[in-house]
Amino acid sequence: MQTLLLNKSQVRRMIRMKQVIGAVEDAYKAYSSNQVEQPDYIGISLPARRGEVDFKLGYHKQAEIISMKAHSGGFARNPEEHGVPNSMGTILLFDARSCALICVMDGSLITGLRTGAAGAVSVKALARPNGRVVTSIGTGSQARVQIRAISEVIQIQEIHAWSRTPSALSDYKNDIEREFAIPVIIAPSKKEAVERGDIVITTTRGKGDVVQADWVRPGTHIVAIGTDQRGKQELDPELFRHAKIVVDSLQQCTQKGETWHPLQKSIITMTDIHAEIGELLLGTKPGRTSDDEITIFDSTGMAIQDNTTARTIYENAIAANVGTFFSFFG
Missing domain, CATH: 3.30.1780.10 (ornithine cyclodeaminase, domain 1)
Structure with missing residues (x-):
């Protein structure tokens, strides 16, 4: 052979x-x-x-x-x-x-490719059918791949972007508008960026300030990418209290993913985790069931x-x- x-x-x-x-x-x-x-x-x-x-x-x-x-x-x-x-x-x-x-x-x-594709799979399964506005918290290479992948499954109307580094924001805006012809609006604050998104993507490496629960509108789908080990965090644990929680791997996400944080604070229990995304794709559990649901996809990445x-x-x-x-x- x-x-x-x-x-x-x-x-x-x-x-x-x-x-x-x-x-x-x-x-x-x-x-x-x-x-x-x-x-x-x-x-x-x-x-x-x-x-x-x-x-x-x-x-x-x-x-x-x-x-x-x-x-x-x-x-x-x-x-x-x-x-x-x-x-x-x-x-x-x-x-x-x-x-x-x-x-x-x-x-x-x-x-990078399969991580971007994971976000797109979650958008297909969990975002509102009429969701067209994307918020990108983080503007590095993975933020770009997320847009590349999500563009394959929905027609993005506009992107609201936030980064703590002005030069990174400017580069992201120029790159995305040149590649996709999608308008990118530089948000004056992370709060204002999150408030505008139908789909909120977090790709911050999990080491910055968290996205607060009261910023997120009903019906928002959150793609949480940056937390793949303990010590990283992107989301306010309170977000999980009333959200539909979907993970890539129950074992991984409860031990080192974003879902670990609300579990440790007793905001949720294991029974509050709705499904692995594979169960949605197999049809054994439902995805989004109303336009008002906040859905969270916790992606830790798998071999x-x-x-x-x-x-x-x-x-x-x-x-x-x-x-x-x-x-x-x-």
């Missing part, structure tokens, strides 16, 4: 956002129908505050594919000292029937999303005869 090697440029060519959205839907449905084995990820913090590297494993039983992703971050001096990016990713795919390595691919794009996205890229590359084959076994 030969192994396919795909570099970053080839990975970029072999996937489109619509396909990523489909792959993430597959991941969620598989996870919520017991078709996934996904151990807790392993993180290693390297000495002298160089950075950290995380390892995530996922097994899709029905597809018989095992994935392993190594993703590093925080290596600020990499470009000048080592000539490589400060954040990198690599994904290995294994055929679970033999455990033979079938693909090695650059993984630096996949995390199975990497698995299904990387598998789609691999299959596309095989079909297009893209990449380089090599053999470990002669």
Whole structure:
């Protein structure tokens, strides 16, 4: 058996956002129908505050594919000292029937793509059908990917954006308006940005001031992206008291997601969590049931999303005869 090697440029060519959205839907449905084995990820913090590297494993039983992703971050001096990016990713795919390595691919794009697609999947499942105004709290690279993905599932009318960094806001406005021709309104405050949104996206890395409960209008859908470990927070826990709460993984979100905070403060209990998003996609639990509901999607990110996205890229590359084959076994 030969192994396919795909570099970053080839990975970029072999996937489109619509396909990523489909792959993430597959991941969620598989996870919520017991078709996934996904151990807790392993993180290693390297000495002298160089950075950290995380390892995530996922097994899709029905597809018989095992994935392993190594993703590093925080290596600020990499470009000048080592000539490589400060954040990198690599994904290995294994055929679970033999455990033979079938693909090695650059993984630096996949995390961002599948995280953006997760927001779009939640918008399809939970936002009001007439919701067209998006608020972006945070204006970094993931905020842009969220717009790229959500634009595939709804027609965005306008975007209200907030960041504590004026230059980042200006760059975001210019980039989004140039790429999508969607008007971006720079909000004078985070409160005013949140009050305007039908869909509120938070991508702040979970280390800033929280979005307050009394800013959020009835009928708003919140896509909470920035909290994926304890110590991070983007939302006022009071928001959860009267919201419909949907998570990507019940296990992860109650231990290290945004949902952990209201649980710790006894604002909600486990029974107040409505569903995993995979259950909505499978039709075993309902999504939005009224235009006045506030819905929250707590996204911590899962290895199975990497698995299904990387598998789609691999299959596309095989079909297009893209990449380089090599053999470990002669």
